[in-house]
Amino acid sequence: MKAVKISFIIFMSLVVILLVLFLSYGTVGYSPKEVIRGLGEFFLRESYNLYERTWWAASPEVVNAALWDYRGLDTVYETTVFYLAVIGCVTVFRLLKEYSPRPSEKTYALTVIVRTVSKIIFAAIILISAVIAFHGHVTPGGGFQAGSAFAIAPLMIIAAFSREFVEKLGLKIDLSHALKSIALLGITTIALIPLFYLGFILQNQYKPWGFFPGFPVGGILTLVSGTIFPLNAAEFINIAMGFLTIFLMISIPEHVFKKEIKGGTHEP
């Protein structure tokens, strides 16, 4: 049995090494090297090309331009995968009745030092994740990154205070579900708007072979990049609220579920 396992590991490692060698040597030669692939260079050249606007995405942040413009459909589907993963977590963890702690249940909180530092860092995380999301089309950042950064904040508060403290802040499961769905609806709406102008799904800027005039570029606060800013904001809300749902579900006490599994209800 041990020999089978070890040979399987060696076989798996060989497969991956050969795959990477094939990818790097077989397609583009030794990688990394000084020249990058043609498609990457195309994105870099055309993403914010003010002088030749046929292929431009109106965002100097090439990663976000590729995410929401050139590969937009792919990102929408990955957002859907994330949404479904959260729905799967909720399905596995569902309670028949809504959980609200009884007054007799003890809640444990950490010391004053930890709580004060957590409060300060909580505010800082919210601020920084908002900056990453809403300025992500100009500077490094984006919706995915901001959502992942935000996800740490409620987790820290749950650890330092308690689950009820987070719910007192207004971050409840129902709210996070609603916001998550609204954000996904927003992404869908923005994706479908160009269709009404005889454009393409997820079209961002004007293209010579489509009739859609393109989303507005420029304006206050250097909102330069058409759909990329609203899509980033919606994605931020989707990812942040998805993780908030997961962490709120995971912090429901053990005995509540034990009773649920055994068939009783947790209410006295």
Place this chain on the structure above:
Amino acid sequence: MSPEEAIVTYLYAALFAVFAIAVYGVVVKPNILKKIIALSILGDTANTIIILLGYRTLAKPLPPILPTLTPAKELIREFSMTSVDPIPQVLVITAIVINMAVTALLAFLAIQVYRLYNTLDYREVLKLRRWS
């Protein structure tokens, strides 16, 4: 072999070593939680390999973000000649978040398994399931 090539080879070797350890963890460890940890290490290693494929061995490679909102033509051309490949980063940023979501889902399933069977060892779980 130049120093740059030596560094890149060393990076590949280190990543493959981590990859092998992660595969070992996924296959051999009987504890479901350790399997999940190994799986997340596996995902991160794969992401790092993809990022490494998009690097540029220049003296000063730039991040794929234009530093100004009013670039001159020369700046755009120079940017496309010196910036690292954005495509691996685009692939990886979605992969990281999906990886997190999948890890959360697996952790939930592990918690549920523990609540139902009082163990995380998959052999024990199989034994307990045999009666049904």
